[in-house]
Structure formats: C-alpha cells, structure tokens
Amino acid sequence: MIFLVTWLSTLFLIVIPYPAWMTLALPHFGFLFVTWWGLMRNYQLSMTLLLIASLPIDVLYGTTLGLHGLLFALIAYALTLLGPSVRQVNWIRQSLVVFVVLLIASAVSYWARTLTGQSPDLMILALQSVVSALLWSPLRWFYDVVADYAEGLRAQRQ
Secondary structure (H helix, E strand, O other): OOHHHHHHHHHHHHHHOOHHHHHHHHHHHHHHHHHEEEEEEOOHHHHHHHHHHHHHHHHHHHHOHHHHHHHHHHHHHHHHHHHHHHOOOHHHHHHHHHHHHHHHHHHHHHHHHOOOOOOOHHHHHHHHHHHHOOOHHHHHHHHHHHHHHHHHHHHHHO
C-alpha cells in the first residue's frame, strides 16, 4: 500500500505542468522515489516492483522501455549498500551522497540514451542531479508524510 501511494504521488509530481523557466532545473522525481525507498525503506524494497514501476516513467519521459528499470536497480543497489551509514548523518551529507549516486545514474542514462540513438544533453542530466540532491530533504519529508498517511489508512481498515 505504501509503495503504491508513494509511486502514484511520484507520477503525479512528474506529470504536473511546470512553468517554462523551470524545465531545465526540474529534479528527477523517479530517481528521488527510488532514493527514498533505497535509503528509508530498503527492507521493503523489491526489484520486481521497481521494474514494474519504472515502465510508466519510461513512457512519460519517452525513453526506451526498461531504461529506468536499469537505473532504478542501480540506484537501489547502491543505496541499499550505503543505507545504514547514510541514514545516520545529517541532511547535508545525505544530499552529497544522493548527488554522487544520482550523478552516476545520470551518466549511465546518458550512455544508454546515446546508444539508442537519442541525443541527451549531459549538462541537463547533471543539473537534474544537482537539483535532485538539493531537493532531497524536502522530498524525503514529503514521502515520509505520505507513507505515514498510508500506514494510518491501513491501520484504520483493520
């Protein structure tokens, strides 16, 4: 239930129309979704669910099907390994770790998109990593609130 609610809220954040001046500096909400699950809820994380959840994001971004599944698996694996030590530090250090992991994922995304014939701009992908790292703390709070709300709904039904 928590996975479904956080995934739907991520899809909602992706499809919201943003002003034209924000298009270059939008965070990658899909990566932040996986980052939250990899750091905060890694004991409930399933690679199968991530692969299924990545398909609509591939469709929304217009990328090759399975590209975000590969990137989600990469991010989840890296953050599951780093999770216990990253959760214990302050939000600035967490943002730095998130930046490095998302920058590596952006480099893999650039490589895969180039192989499939697209021409992505590496600077925009790097800028997305910077903005995503800066917005990690507020979006972490947002996902925590959404997860608490979903748990409250589940507790009411029982």
